[in-house]
Amino acid sequence: MSMISEVGSSLRKYVFEKLSKTPGWKVLIMDDAATRVLSSCFKMQDITEYGVTLVESLNCKRQKLNMHAIYIMRPRRAEIELLLQDFPESNPTYSAAHVFFLSSCPNDLLNQIIASQAVRRIMNMIQLSVDFIPLESHLYSLEATESAQLYFLPSDIVHDKLSRIDQIAEQLASVCITLQEYPKICYQKTESNLELARLVQVKLDTYKSDNPILGQGSHKDQSLLLIVDRSLDPVTPLLHELTLQAMCYDLLTVEENTIEYSGNRKANVADGDALWKEFRHQHVADVTRALPQRVREFAESKKQFVEFEEANLDNVPSKEDTNKNTVDIRDLSDLIKRMPQYQTESASYAAAYHIVETCMATFKKGVDKLCEIEQVISLKRE
Incomplete structure (x- = not known):
C-alpha cells in the first residue's frame, strides 16, 4: 500500500472519474492545500484526460467561463466565502459547481452554503478525507508548521488552541480513513496529546457510524496510531542526519x-x-x-x-x-x-x-x- 497511490486513487474515483461523465470541458479550482495534495499524485496531463481544460487558484481573480467548475479545498470560512462570491444571484462566474472538501465541513459552514445563492448552482458537495500531503509511499505530512506552539507554549497565550488541535485531529482522521484503518490510539501522556487522541477517536467513531466496514477486512489486524510529541526526543533535530x-x-x-x-x-x-x-x-x-x-x-x-x-x-x-x-x-x-x-x-x-x-x-x-x-x-x- 502506498500513501501516494491511495490518495491518487481516491481523487481519481470520487472526483475525476465521477465528473468525466458530465459533458463538456471543466475548470479545476483549488486552494493552496488542495493544490499541494493534487500535485503529489497527478501531473497536468493526467487530469486533462478527464475533461479538465484549465486549473486555477481559488485565491486569485478569475475570468467568467460558461462551463462547470470543480472546487477542491479545505472547508474553512475564508475558502467558503471565496466559493460563494463566484455565484451571486445573477451573472455567476461559472455555470455550475462541483464542490469537494479535503475533510469534513463544519455544520455552521454547511448552513452558510445552504443559505446562500450559490446553493442553486452546486451540483455535488462531497467529503474526500484526503487532508494531508502524501510525500512517499509510507510518509505523509500534515504541514502543521505551528504545532510546536500548541504543545510547548502556555495555553493562555496560544490563540484558538483547541480549534487548531481539532484541525490536526481532522487531518489525522483523514489519513486513517484514506487507508481504511480504524486504529487503536495510544499517546504520550501530555494534556495536548490526550486532547488530540480524544478528538481523533471522536471523528473516526463518527465516520464509522456511517461506514461500519472501516477497519475491517479478511486477515486484517487492528492497526495502532501512536501519538507522541517532540519532547520524547528533543536531541535528534539538533543533529545532522547522515542518511x-x-x-x-x-x-x-x-x-x-x-x-x-x-x-x-x-x-x-x-x-x-x-x-x-x-x-x-x-x-x-x-x-x-x-x-x-x-x-x-x-x-x-x-x-x-x-x-x-x-x-x-x-x-x-x-x-x-x-x-x-x-x-x-x-x-x-x-x-x-x-x-x-x-x-x-x-x-x-x-x-x-x-x-x-x-x-x-x-x-x-x-x-x-x-x-x-x-x-x-x-x-x-x-
Whole structure:
C-alpha cells in the first residue's frame, strides 16, 4: 500500500472519474492545500484526460467561463466565502459547481452554503478525507508548521488552541480513513496529546457510524496510531542526519522532488525511481559502498558491453572487498552514458553517483567535524 497511490486513487474515483461523465470541458479550482495534495499524485496531463481544460487558484481573480467548475479545498470560512462570491444571484462566474472538501465541513459552514445563492448552482458537495500531503509511499505530512506552539507554549497565550488541535485531529482522521484503518490510539501522556487522541477517536467513531466496514477486512489486524510529541526526543533535530535523503536536504538544493547538484545538474527523485527509493533512507557510507557493486551487476547483465567490462570493471570492488572503493565515479558515469537503450536506468545510476559525490564533497568541507562535535554533545561526553 502506498500513501501516494491511495490518495491518487481516491481523487481519481470520487472526483475525476465521477465528473468525466458530465459533458463538456471543466475548470479545476483549488486552494493552496488542495493544490499541494493534487500535485503529489497527478501531473497536468493526467487530469486533462478527464475533461479538465484549465486549473486555477481559488485565491486569485478569475475570468467568467460558461462551463462547470470543480472546487477542491479545505472547508474553512475564508475558502467558503471565496466559493460563494463566484455565484451571486445573477451573472455567476461559472455555470455550475462541483464542490469537494479535503475533510469534513463544519455544520455552521454547511448552513452558510445552504443559505446562500450559490446553493442553486452546486451540483455535488462531497467529503474526500484526503487532508494531508502524501510525500512517499509510507510518509505523509500534515504541514502543521505551528504545532510546536500548541504543545510547548502556555495555553493562555496560544490563540484558538483547541480549534487548531481539532484541525490536526481532522487531518489525522483523514489519513486513517484514506487507508481504511480504524486504529487503536495510544499517546504520550501530555494534556495536548490526550486532547488530540480524544478528538481523533471522536471523528473516526463518527465516520464509522456511517461506514461500519472501516477497519475491517479478511486477515486484517487492528492497526495502532501512536501519538507522541517532540519532547520524547528533543536531541535528534539538533543533529545532522547522515542518511542519503536527509543529507541531500541538508547540503544540496531540493525543491519538489528535484535535487540540484554539481552546479547546474538536476535530478528528479521520487517513488518512481527504484534506485533512489532503495537507497534514500540508508546511511551514506553504506550507499557509497553499495553503488559500485550495483553498477557492476547492472553492467554485467548487459552482455553487449563486454569491452567496458574488460577495461573497467576490474576496478569495481567486489562484495567481499567493498571497503576498498577505488573506482573513479567518472568511469562509472561513462559506462552509464554508453547505454542509450537503457536510458531511464542509466540516468538513475548517473544521478545517484553524482548526488552522492556532491554530498560527500560538501560533507568533507567541515560538516564531518561538526557531526563529531554534535555526537559528543548529544552523548554528554567531555
